Amino acid sequence: MKKLKFRGFTLIELMLVVIIIGALVAMVMPRLTGRGEQARAAAARADIMSNIATALKLYELDNGDFPSTEEGLNVLLNKPSSSESWRGPYLEKKPIDPWGREYKYKYPGEHRTADYDLYSLGKDGVESNDDVKNWE
Numbered sequence: 001m002k003k004l005k006f007r008g009f010t011l012i013e014l015m016l017v018v019i020i021i022g023a024l025v026a027m028v029m030p031r032l033t034g035r036g037e038q039a040r041a042a043a044a045r046a047d048i049m050s051n052i053a054t055a056l057k058l059y060e061l062d063n064g065d066f067p068s069t070e071e072g073l074n075v076l077l078n079k080p081s082s083s084e085s086w087r088g089p090y091l092e093k094k095p096i097d098p099w100g101r102e103y104k105y106k107y108p109g110e111h112r113t114a115d116y117d118l119y120s121l122g123k124d125g126v127e128s129n130d131d132v133k134n135w136e
Contacts, residue, residue, distance in 0.1 A: 040098035
């Protein structure tokens with residue numbers, strides 16, 4: 001029977017593999033940085049323009065008007081004592097933006113005077129250029 005010789009990798013071969021992996025990581029990482037914030041902003045935009053907006057429209061159809069600023073978005077989850085025609089809940093969970101804060105809601109709106117203002121304060125949590133809003 002023939003004896004098989006197993007030969008390990010040399011140090012140069014291992015270093016070459018590490019260099020190749022490092023070069024691949026150096027090419028891919030810049031493309032991935034910043035994508036997390038873009039994804040959060042897109043999720044907030046989808047909530048504001050579609051998910052929460054649909055719930056607010058259903059609430060308006062059932063109750064004749066949008067919730068007041070004081071009632072806020074909580075009436076989409078819990079029946080207010082003043083409403084007899086509430087048919088909710090209109091949302092499955094409390095509307096929290098991707099940064100972990102509640103969405104801001106005003107009715108009547110300052111920017112959209114025909115209905116409501118709905119927005120997220122974005123990453124920094126203060127009114128600035130990174131806000132995601134339902135106007136403009």
